[in-house]
Amino acid sequence: MKLFFLRAREEESGTEQIDIGENASLALSKAMYRGSATLVFVLLEEKLPIIRTLNLGDCSYMHLRFNNQKGKLQILFKAAEMQKNFNAPYQAASMSPGDDPRSGMKETHNVENRDVVVTGSDGLFDNLYPDQVIACFNDQLDSEGTRLVKDLKAVSLCMAKEASKFGADKKWFSPFAKNAREAGIEYMGGKIDDITVIVSEIVLV
Numbered sequence: 001m002k003l004f005f006l007r008a009r010e011e012e013s014g015t016e017q018i019d020i021g022e023n024a025s026l027a028l029s030k031a032m033y034r035g036s037a038t039l040v041f042v043l044l045e046e047k048l049p050i051i052r053t054l055n056l057g058d059c060s061y062m063h064l065r066f067n068n069q070k071g072k073l074q075i076l077f078k079a080a081e082m083q084k085n086f087n088a089p090y091q092a093a094s095m096s097p098g099d100d101p102r103s104g105m106k107e108t109h110n111v112e113n114r115d116v117v118v119t120g121s122d123g124l125f126d127n128l129y130p131d132q133v134i135a136c137f138n139d140q141l142d143s144e145g146t147r148l149v150k151d152l153k154a155v156s157l158c159m160a161k162e163a164s165k166f167g168a169d170k171k172w173f174s175p176f177a178k179n180a181r182e183a184g185i186e187y188m189g190g191k192i193d194d195i196t197v198i199v200s201e202i203v204l205v
Contacts, residue, residue, distance in 0.1 A: 018043065018045070018052075020041045020043055020052060020053075020054040020106070021054055021100075021101050021102035021103075021104060021106065022102060024039060024041065024054065024092065024101035024102075024104075025100060025101045025102050028092055028093075028094055028101060031094035033094065034094055034095045035093070035094055035095075036091040036092060036093035036094070036095075036098055037057075037091060037092055037093075038056060038057025038058055038059045038089050038090070038091050038092075038121075038122070039054065039055070039056045039057060039059065039092055039101060039104065040053070040054070040055045040056075040059040040060065040061055040079070040119050041053060041054040041055075042061060042117055042119060042200070044111070044202065046204055046205070048110075049110070049111050049112075049202075049204055050108055050109060050110055050111060051063070051108070051109050051111050051117065051202075052106070052107070052108050052109075053079065053106065053107045053108075053109070054101065054104045054105070054106050055079045055080075055081075055082065055104055055105045055107075056082055056090050056091070056092055056099060056101055056103070056104030056105070057081070057082055057083075057089035057090045057091050057092075057099075057104075057122075058081040058082070058083060058089035058121075058122040058125075058126075059081075059119070059120065059121050059122065059125075060078065060079045060080075060081060060119075060120060060122075060124075060125045061078075061079050061117055061118060061119040061120070062075055062077070062078045062079075062117070062118045062130065062133065063075070063076045063077040063078075063109050063111075063115065063116075063117055064076065064115065064116040064117070064118065064134070065112065065114075065115050065116070066114060066116075066141070066143060066148055068143065071143065072134075073116065073134050073137055073141070075130055075134070076109070076115075077107070077109060078130060079105065079107070080105070081122075081125075082104065082105060085183075086179065086180065086183035086185060087180075089122070090103070090104070111202050111204075112202070112204075113202060113203065113204045114147070114148040114201060114202065114203075115201070115202040116137075116148065116149060116199065116200065116201050116202070117199075117200045117202070118133060118159070118197070118198075118199050118200075119197070119198045119200070120133075120159070120195075120196065120197045120198070121193070121194055121195060121196040121197075122191075122193055122194075123163055123164075123167065123191070123193035123194045123195035123196070124159060124160070124163045124195055124196070124197055125175060126167075126174060126175055126176035126190070126191045126193060127162075127163040127164075127166045127167040127172075127174050127175065127176065127190045127191060127193075127195075128159065128162055128163050128166060128175070129175055132162060132166075133159055136155050136158035136159045136162065137149065137155055140154060140155050147201060147203070148201060149199070149201050152199045152200070152201060155199045156197045156198065156199040159197045159199070160195050160197050163195045163197075164195055166190045167190035167191055167192045167193065167195070168190060168192060169189060169190050170188065170189040170190075171188065171189065172188075172189055172190045173188065174189065174190045174191060176190065176191040177189060177190075
């Protein structure tokens, strides 16, 4: 699993020459080692300002914005997983067979200063529901400050620890268990898996 949050170079921002899928495919062709991975890319283009994303497999991301009227973060978008079958995600691979990164789901989102993007592996989103992810921001928001999130590292560690805790809980009706049931599979509990989290705040200058 690979997570990337990238900032376009000034001379590239606002042009059509940045193709995330094409760049990911090119990087894959130059891989030195055999293997496969799910992918999520988030590319910030400040001049527009937008983020463009590519998601392949069961990683995901959430685009969040602080709602001043309600005094809390709201979810603007959460990426769906790309699965061939239940628990069988699409994966880019440096050998055959594998899935072409260019076939991943692509999205474009308008962004504002102080928007937040949470990117995570399946170990995060298989074990925590969106409201649990957002709960990690509770003590870290400064609605009046230049930056919305006081400590991004503390928020990401909170998410990783919560995902690890619930992943080991055999009685937890996790998002993974919910998806298993919808696929006709009896399963209860969290899912012990790799947990990777990047919490980013958009700062437009």
